[in-house]
Amino acid sequence: MSLQHALLTSIVEKPCSGYELARRFDKSIGYFWHATHQQIYRELARMEEQGWVSSVEVEGGRAGKRKFKVLAAGKKELRRWASEQSEPFRLRDEMMVKLRADAAVGPLGLAEEFERRLRLHEQELQTYREIELRDFSDPDMPRETQIHYLILKAGIAFEAGRVQWTKEALKMLRQEAST
Amino acid sequence: MSLQHALLTSIVEKPCSGYELARRFDKSIGYFWHATHQQIYRELARMEEQGWVSSVEVEGGRAGKRKFKVLAAGKKELRRWASEQSEPFRLRDEMMVKLRADAAVGPLGLAEEFERRLRLHEQELQTYREIELRDFSDPDMPRETQIHYLILKAGIAFEAGRVQWTKEALKMLRQEAST
DNA sequence: CCACCCATGTAACTAGTTACATGATTTC
DNA sequence: GAAATCATGTAACTAGTTACATGGGTGG
Incomplete structure (x- = not known):
């Protein structure tokens, strides 16, 4: 699954909250890898469980706002994935x-x-x-x-x-x- | 969902069995709408339920081989779908x-x-x-x-x-x- | 005080993938 | 008679979509 890797990449570029990630995604990686905010929150939760990312509550921000960053294991996984072969994407028109x-x-x-x-x-x-x-x-x-x-x-x-x-x-x- | 419409199109072009459809799909519509044989059998069953296609056992063929054709309701649906607006496809690379x-x-x-x-x-x-x-x-x-x-x-x-x-x-x- | 944007999520469904299963017929 | 191909499917899982839900903060 590559949505996780796309999210890792985006968070590596700039740590942020799920909401910000969803909006930023639309404007950058989203051009060639679309995801809805529901998917993003789901994958963030999974990646946190896996120890690829961690989050801290933002002090002074809105209640519940959490900022995510990529952990060493996440970077390692990103590197591993990048060096894998992958299939060219298929058109679907x-x-x-x-x-x-x-x-x-x-x-x-x-x-x-x-x-x-x-x-x-x-x-x-x-x-x-x-x-x-x-x-x-x-x-x-x-x-x-x-x-x-x-x-x-x-x-x-x-x-x-x-x-x-x-x-x-x-x-x-x-x-x-x-x- | 458009897999159904892609299948309808392919069967309209030439009535055939699920197996033939799966193979033909790979070589024609499959270039811009991929599907596995499992998906194809599933959708054929659904479309038969909906009355869009019908199948008859092929006499003289292998046991269980069924030939599908598109019914009037299926053609109507195909036309309806074709005249609908649709979103340009997204890259996913x-x-x-x-x-x-x-x-x-x-x-x-x-x-x-x-x-x-x-x-x-x-x-x-x-x-x-x-x-x-x-x-x-x-x-x-x-x-x-x-x-x-x-x-x-x-x-x-x-x-x-x-x-x-x-x-x-x-x-x-x-x-x-x-x- | 109302609308809009920030910020989070759950639930239910649909579509797509992967693994497994079975048996008949043709070809070597 | 073994291997390849024809021909059908089920089951379980993963990914993606759609609908719903909640509440705080900001600007007019």
Whole structure:
């Protein structure tokens, strides 16, 4: 299971509460590993049991707020996991199934949904490009920043590919709608 | 849930047994919607209960072999689902987490794994290109074939992007290994 | 004082994975 | 006659989602 490792990574980067973790996750690792807050709290509890992380009540914060940090055993586990082989992730895209369904049972009017998606992907791509300009303009980057940039570039390439492909799909879908 | 719809689509394309479905799935829809045979049998049973598909024992085949076909209610459901909005799928890529972990806790020796992946992606890309040559060379394609080609092109673009990005990642990882 | 955000969780369900089990038929 | 493949499934577990629940603090 890798959610635990994704959480470990995020806490190593910056110790925090479960709530903060859930919000930060959305904005960083969440781009390529999504989790809900319920899952996060569950895994935090498990990892604390396993001795990978520990938490202390935050004095002066809201009641019950706990700050988590990664213990030595957690770091060791993170290193162990990172050096393991892993399978490339699988795509899981409903739109492809819908396209095949359209091919099999006749036109299903998918163009509208593709247009909606095109706008979404273009917006996402723009967001990424803005981050690129804001955070990675300086050509002289330390190792850590280089890696973060590399990850962003994967996201940019992926979204750019999606945008381009979606346009192509729309061209096809519109073409036949007019005949 | 979309596994059911993916299965409906596949059975609409060609009625078959659960076993055949599982194998065919791997080679077609499975590229963007994976499922194990256990899941497939479970969903087939559910869909039969719901009246979306029906099965008949195959005479002359192996004992117990059943052939499934999609009923009118199943086709109706497929159409209903296809016209629904759906969320773009999320990436879920362990390698990105590992890269971030590497940035946070120091070099983890990920280059080897990236090289392995590069070979895998290049191989996959070549497989796709061979299918492209074999099945989609004729420029005069009927609608159904155009859609299948469109789906393949998404796969090609995606794998090509992965290959390129993996090379870039390797360049970075090797660069620092030599210093 | 009301709405919103912070901060925690539980419970129930659905989907996906892994391990096990069984027996028939074809191929060497 | 042994091994591989066809063909079906059950059981147990793990991961992910959805719905619900609670209460404190802050800003208008």
